[in-house]
Amino acid sequence: MDYSVGQVAGFAGVTVRTLHHYDAVGLLSPSGRSHSGHRRYDDADLDRLQQIRFYRELGFPLDEIAVLLDDPDADPREHLRRQHRLLSDRIAELQRMADAVETAMEARRMGINLTPEEKFEVFGDRDPEEHAEEAEARWGGTDAYAESQRRAARYTKEDWKRMQAEAADWGAAYSALMEAGEPPTGERAMELAEAHRQHITQGFYECTPEMHRELAEMYVSDPRFRAFYESIRPGMAEHLRDAVAANAARLS
Numbered sequence: 093m094d095y096s097v098g099q100v101a102g103f104a105g106v107t108v109r110t111l112h113h114y115d116a117v118g119l120l121s122p123s124g125r126s127h128s129g130h131r132r133y134d135d136a137d138l139d140r141l142q143q144i145r146f147y148r149e150l151g152f153p154l155d156e157i158a159v160l161l162d163d164p165d166a167d168p169r170e171h172l173r174r175q176h177r178l179l180s181d182r183i184a185e186l187q188r189m190a191d192a193v194e195t196a197m198e199a200r201r202m203g204i205n206l207t208p209e210e211k212f213e214v215f216g217d218r219d220p221e222e223h224a225e226e227a228e229a230r231w232g233g234t235d236a237y238a239e240s241q242r243r244a245a246r247y248t249k250e251d252w253k254r255m256q257a258e259a260a261d262w263g264a265a266y267s268a269l270m271e272a273g274e275p276p277t278g279e280r281a282m283e284l285a286e287a288h289r290q291h292i293t294q295g296f297y298e299c300t301p302e303m304h305r306e307l308a309e310m311y312v313s314d315p316r317f318r319a320f321y322e323s324i325r326p327g328m329a330e331h332l333r334d335a336v337a338a339n340a341a342r343l344s
Contacts, residue, residue: 094124094132095208103208104141119158120144138208143171151320159252243296255295262287266332267325276334282342285335301340308336 101108114120115131120141122131133141140161147157160171247255266284274280285304292299292307299307311317311329321328 094134095138096126097122097131097133100133100138100141100208103138104145106145114141114144114154117154117158119154119161146171150323151316155247156252156256159256255291258291262291263324266328270325270328270331276331277338281331281335282339285332285339286343288332288336289339301343304336305340308333 095103097108097111101111111120111131115122120137123134123137124132126132143161144157147160148154152160262284269280269284289299289301289304292304311321312333318329321332
């Protein structure tokens with residue numbers, strides 16, 4: 093079967109505008125067109141959109157999602173296993189998403205085709221691109237936002253892979269620091285907080301210590317940022333916030 097853009101938007105809980113945007117940036121292009129030229133999506137397109145929605149819920153930007161999904165060496169089942177690991181570590185309010193990944197894995201293993209509604213019911217009615225629009229509305233007029241957009245537009249697939257690997261290494265190091273019981277005001281924690289700031293500066297825009305402190309407050313107050321850091325290690329949002337504040341204080 094194939095589906096219209098309106099039907100797919102209804103299944104996935106996103107807007108038609110979002111689907112048009114995904115098509116424009118090459119992230120999700122429909123497999124067919126109607127006789128009148130309208131977009132038509134098949135089951136494979138819905139599977140890809142499901143993957144996109146999973147990664148968006150986990151906080152991945154669209155460019156990094158494209159790298160993950162278009163990797164010729166990636167096993168589709170590995171995407172589900174990776175998502176399951178991440179989602180299983182989420183806080184309780186997101187546990188229902190982990191259950192949905194388990195359902196998807198089991199359905200794939202048993203050869204069961206989920207209905208379009210079943211594939212997307214876990215996400216509710218929230219459109220992930222509202223977050224991107226919110227970021228543009230909040231910071232769109234700043235030099236930092238403009239610089240971030242300019243740099244991101246120049247990045248290649250290999251650049252995104254490298255940055256993703258660097259972020260993963262940083263997350264593992266910070267998690268180990270917490271496992272060792274080191275305080276956020278300790279030297280090692282402040283060093284990793286500074287590495288975090290430098291990653292932003294080198295990859296996106298000039299992030300001053302004070303800007304970094306403001307960002308770190310959002311890691312705790314904004315549920316989306318909190319969920320991302322808590323998925324790496326429970327308690328990381330607050331620990332990193334305090335480490336960033338300590339590092340900013342010593343730099344000032």
